[in-house]
Amino acid sequence: MNTVSTNRGAGKPGRPRSQATRLAILDAATDLALAGGCVPTIDALATRAGVSRTTIYKWWPSAAAVLAEGLLERFHESIEFDDSLPVRTAVTRQVEALARLMTQTPAGALLRQLQAASASDERLSAALLARWLAPRRDRVAEHLARGIDQGTLRADVDVDLVVDVLFAPLYHRLVWGHAPLDDALARRLCDLVWPTIAADVSETTPTSHPSSRRAS
Amino acid sequence: MNTVSTNRGAGKPGRPRSQATRLAILDAATDLALAGGCVPTIDALATRAGVSRTTIYKWWPSAAAVLAEGLLERFHESIEFDDSLPVRTAVTRQVEALARLMTQTPAGALLRQLQAASASDERLSAALLARWLAPRRDRVAEHLARGIDQGTLRADVDVDLVVDVLFAPLYHRLVWGHAPLDDALARRLCDLVWPTIAADVSETTPTSHPSSRRAS
Numbered sequence: 001m002n003t004v005s006t007n008r009g010a011g012k013p014g015r016p017r018s019q020a021t022r023l024a025i026l027d028a029a030t031d032l033a034l035a036g037g038c039v040p041t042i043d044a045l046a047t048r049a050g051v052s053r054t055t056i057y058k059w060w061p062s063a064a065a066v067l068a069e070g071l072l073e074r075f076h077e078s079i080e081f082d083d084s085l086p087v088r089t090a091v092t093r094q095v096e097a098l099a100r101l102m103t104q105t106p107a108g109a110l111l112r113q114l115q116a117a118s119a120s121d122e123r124l125s126a127a128l129l130a131r132w133l134a135p136r137r138d139r140v141a142e143h144l145a146r147g148i149d150q151g152t153l154r155a156d157v158d159v160d161l162v163v164d165v166l167f168a169p170l171y172h173r174l175v176w177g178h179a180p181l182d183d184a185l186a187r188r189l190c191d192l193v194w195p196t197i198a199a200d201v202s203e204t205t206p207t208s209h210p211s212s213r214r215a216s
Numbered sequence: 217m218n219t220v221s222t223n224r225g226a227g228k229p230g231r232p233r234s235q236a237t238r239l240a241i242l243d244a245a246t247d248l249a250l251a252g253g254c255v256p257t258i259d260a261l262a263t264r265a266g267v268s269r270t271t272i273y274k275w276w277p278s279a280a281a282v283l284a285e286g287l288l289e290r291f292h293e294s295i296e297f298d299d300s301l302p303v304r305t306a307v308t309r310q311v312e313a314l315a316r317l318m319t320q321t322p323a324g325a326l327l328r329q330l331q332a333a334s335a336s337d338e339r340l341s342a343a344l345l346a347r348w349l350a351p352r353r354d355r356v357a358e359h360l361a362r363g364i365d366q367g368t369l370r371a372d373v374d375v376d377l378v379v380d381v382l383f384a385p386l387y388h389r390l391v392w393g394h395a396p397l398d399d400a401l402a403r404r405l406c407d408l409v410w411p412t413i414a415a416d417v418s419e420t421t422p423t424s425h426p427s428s429r430r431a432s
Contacts, residue, residue: 112335115332115391116332116335118391119331119391120332128392129392133392133394158404158408160395161385161395161401161405161408164384164385165381165385168380168387168388169377169384171384171388172383172384172387172388175334175387176341177341177345178349178350178353179380188374188377189381191412192374192377192378192413193381193408193409193412194412196409196410196411197408
């Protein structure tokens with residue numbers, strides 16, 4: 001399995017003891033936030049992790065940054081799908097995993113609150129974008145790039161747009177609750193997009209680029 | 217032009233004088249919210265519109281409800297596209313109009329704040345869903361239904377999902393700012409979806425349902 005970078009070990013790697021401290025801080029932030037539905041204070045974080053504020057600020061610029069990284073770490077399985085899987089399967093599973101995370105764990109309610117709070121908190125917004133959304137988007141983008149390299153996806157796929165189209169509806173439904181985040185959603189989103197982005201006609205429907213057809 | 221219902225005149229129609237009062241209240245809510253970036257209080261609304269609180273509560277359950285309806289009314293042009301236009305053109309224009317509304321009017325910042333506030337305000341969330349999002353979604357859905365009736369779109373199109381895929385990325389980009397809400401976005405979103413939902417192969421790319429091909 002091609003494991004994803006979750007920043008665990010990123011930055012200053014430090015000694016094993018430092019690494020354990022880092023993980024304790026990430027866990028403390030995630031536990032407190034999932035229980036309380038908001039970004040914990042630095043003081044609450046320090047107390048829970050049994051470290052000083054100085055230690056936290058040595059590695060992170062804010063409590064929001066710790067939390068965003070802690071969430072990515074806690075739910076890292078939701079973006080770890082084997083590169084030996086067909087691209088469509090790997091991407092579908094990542095969409096499914098986010099839907100499940102939103103509906104079946106306290107992370108759903110927390111993400112809704114954090115997204116809301118970020119509208120009036122620039123630091124939180126930047127932290128969530130850099131340490132939660134971007135690494136998760138990068139992981140899907142890597143799968144799509146793999147598909148382009150393998151010739152199963154068209155070379156001109158707009159990767160950023162496809163990632164938005166596959167994941168934004170989940171955040172939208174999380175916020176408004178106008179339609180269900182059910183198990184079929186991921187498959188239906190991929191069904192909607194794949195015929196357009198696929199170069200390989202055997203998987204989906206014919207495209208207008210027969211010259212780019214290849215065996216799967 | 218098939219004008220859209222924006223609740224102007226919905227409910228108790230009243231005498232002309234009542235109608236003028238209703239519109240003054242809607243305008244007051246919208247003006248105050250666009251200037252202040254939040255839902256005005258009932259008192260501020262009453263003062264601005266020169267009416268009593270009782271008059272407002274006669275027609276709406278909350279200030280949030282007035283505001284959501286006022287916004288729909290103020291920006292009604294962004295969902296009014298002629299039913300004589302090809303479906304794809306009408307839908308693309310509605311997506312474009314929302315992107316422009318978000319980037320070129322104060323409604324963008326306001327919508328971001330209202331969406332955020334709705335995470336902890338059930339009444340606001342319900343008002344925005346019922347009086348802003350739903351009527352706008354209904355309008356796109358009507359165009360898509362027209363396409364299905366005309367045979368240019370497949371009969372099995374999942375209308376709710378297509379609406380999410382076309383519009384959720386705009387709200388997502390409005391919140392996170394990770395990618396531009398530019399003029400090309402609407403066209404690119406429709407380009408991504410249309411080959412899958414189109415029954416008419418002459419417009420886009422071939423589908424796997426040759427029996428449903430029709431002349432445009």
